[in-house]
Amino acid sequence: MTTYDVAVIGGTGPQGKGLAYRWARHGHRVVLGSRSAERAQQAAAEITARVPDASVSGAVNADAVAGADVVVLAVPYDGHDDLVAALAEQLAGKVVISCVNPLGFDKQGAYGLDVPGGSAAETAAALVPSARLVGAFHHVSAVTLWREEGYLDHEDVLVCGDDADAKAVAIELARAVTSRDGVDAGRLRIARQLEPWTAVLISINKRYKTRSGTAISGLPH
Amino acid sequence: MTTYDVAVIGGTGPQGKGLAYRWARHGHRVVLGSRSAERAQQAAAEITARVPDASVSGAVNADAVAGADVVVLAVPYDGHDDLVAALAEQLAGKVVISCVNPLGFDKQGAYGLDVPGGSAAETAAALVPSARLVGAFHHVSAVTLWREEGYLDHEDVLVCGDDADAKAVAIELARAVTSRDGVDAGRLRIARQLEPWTAVLISINKRYKTRSGTAISGLPH
Numbered sequence: 001m002t003t004y005d006v007a008v009i010g011g012t013g014p015q016g017k018g019l020a021y022r023w024a025r026h027g028h029r030v031v032l033g034s035r036s037a038e039r040a041q042q043a044a045a046e047i048t049a050r051v052p053d054a055s056v057s058g059a060v061n062a063d064a065v066a067g068a069d070v071v072v073l074a075v076p077y078d079g080h081d082d083l084v085a086a087l088a089e090q091l092a093g094k095v096v097i098s099c100v101n102p103l104g105f106d107k108q109g110a111y112g113l114d115v116p117g118g119s120a121a122e123t124a125a126a127l128v129p130s131a132r133l134v135g136a137f138h139h140v141s142a143v144t145l146w147r148e149e150g151y152l153d154h155e156d157v158l159v160c161g162d163d164a165d166a167k168a169v170a171i172e173l174a175r176a177v178t179s180r181d182g183v184d185a186g187r188l189r190i191a192r193q194l195e196p197w198t199a200v201l202i203s204i205n206k207r208y209k210t211r212s213g214t215a216i217s218g219l220p221h
Numbered sequence: 222m223t224t225y226d227v228a229v230i231g232g233t234g235p236q237g238k239g240l241a242y243r244w245a246r247h248g249h250r251v252v253l254g255s256r257s258a259e260r261a262q263q264a265a266a267e268i269t270a271r272v273p274d275a276s277v278s279g280a281v282n283a284d285a286v287a288g289a290d291v292v293v294l295a296v297p298y299d300g301h302d303d304l305v306a307a308l309a310e311q312l313a314g315k316v317v318i319s320c321v322n323p324l325g326f327d328k329q330g331a332y333g334l335d336v337p338g339g340s341a342a343e344t345a346a347a348l349v350p351s352a353r354l355v356g357a358f359h360h361v362s363a364v365t366l367w368r369e370e371g372y373l374d375h376e377d378v379l380v381c382g383d384d385a386d387a388k389a390v391a392i393e394l395a396r397a398v399t400s401r402d403g404v405d406a407g408r409l410r411i412a413r414q415l416e417p418w419t420a421v422l423i424s425i426n427k428r429y430k431t432r433s434g435t436a437i438s439g440l441p442h
Contacts (some may be wrong), residue, residue: 109407109408111410111413112413112414154439158421183425184429185421186329186330186424186428187330189329192333193418196414197414199411199414200379200406200411200414200415201437203406203407203408203411204404204405204406204437206407207405207406207407208405208441210439210441211439212438212439213437213438215436215437216425216433216435217433217435218375218429218431218432218434219429219433220431
């Protein structure tokens with residue numbers, strides 16, 4: 001297993017903190033990034049309280065990104081483009097994994113937003129052309145990641161991207177979450193399908209009062 | 222179990238014929254619809270050869286629809302709008318299940334097309350406002366439906382629609398395919414996610430040389 005230096009931008013939010021917890025527990029070195037270094041350090045302390053030997057710290061976003069091999073964007077879509085543009089210099093050349101779900105909510109429930117660049121992941125790639133963008137981890141429940149202990153081994157992490165090596169990093173990082181490799185779902189533009197699929201799961205959750213996940217059948221697990 | 226009179230428009234294509242075979246085997250009365258009555262009857266004969274006591278016949282589309290409670294649109298997206306418009310009179314008031322996948326293909330593989338009406342299912346609903354539109358059965362492999370015998374019990378049929386009773390019909394018809402109820406995935410507009418999801422599965426199939434399917438975890442199966 002390769003151990004990565006992972007910066008989780010949006011690391012104080014439920015999705016980012018949940019993923020960071022899983023990676024820290026799996027031996028990766030994690031820095032949580034936030035607009036506020038204090039809030040990032042606080043969230044890091046929450047993880048350390050649960051995983052005493054974890055390598056977890058908190059920093060402002062730019063500092064978190066600067067020291068990382070792999071940057072995970074676990075931020076709301078609202079403000080995403082500005083945030084990526086502001087970090088463009090630090091993101092250059094890095095593996096960047098976007099977990100961003102551009103969703104809207106109305107009386108009928110969740111729905112996929114129209115994204116001018118096709119998907120959040122493609123938008124980030126256009127903003128930082130040298131970054132090696134991957135889309136992954138869109139569908140895992142933040143609540144389950146953080147509150148439960150076990151692997152999410154009934155679901156799959158779907159990974160898309162145009163850079164095979166960058167994609168391999170996300171495929172490996174999935175092991176900390178589902179206990180198995182992520183599933184290579186193809187080119188970066190497949191993020192147009194992966195991102196709004198979260199609306200389907202939210203809709204199922206509401207109807208069945210559950211936390212649903214997506215599994216791919218027909219693979220040699 | 223309720224037994225339905227099901228018309229499968231596009232019943233000579235691989236997806237339509239595969240679904241018709243499963244429903245006929247499960248005791249539903251099926252009429253395959255095609256532009257050519259002869260081709261429809263030929264496909265019906267192929268099903269009868271495999272399921273001798275099945276109630277299966279073939280007819281031109283308008284006749285097939287006229288005698289059915291439930292109409293399944295298993296046609297290519299190319300030409301879909303004209304076909305639905307031409308059958309508007311016969312479709313009025315009926316349960317109409319759209320399995321249509323608006324996909325394009327290029328060097329990078331399959332991708333979801335921009336659909337002016339949001340999705341094929343919503344477009345059909347707009348063309349025939351009194352029809353009770355449901356989106357379902359987008360993801361089941363045509364090859365597996367027709368060539369294999371067993372239930373596709375490692376995957377789920379996702380069902381969306383705005384008419385609860387119509388949705389219940391599709392949820393029940395899923396049993397003939399997966400051995401269990403379809404999954405209620407919410408409102409009709411969720412078809413915007415269900416239809417192009419097929420591009421993800423095609424992409425995974427290419428990468429892993431398999432026939433993948435989608436299963437939802439976290440449900441009480």
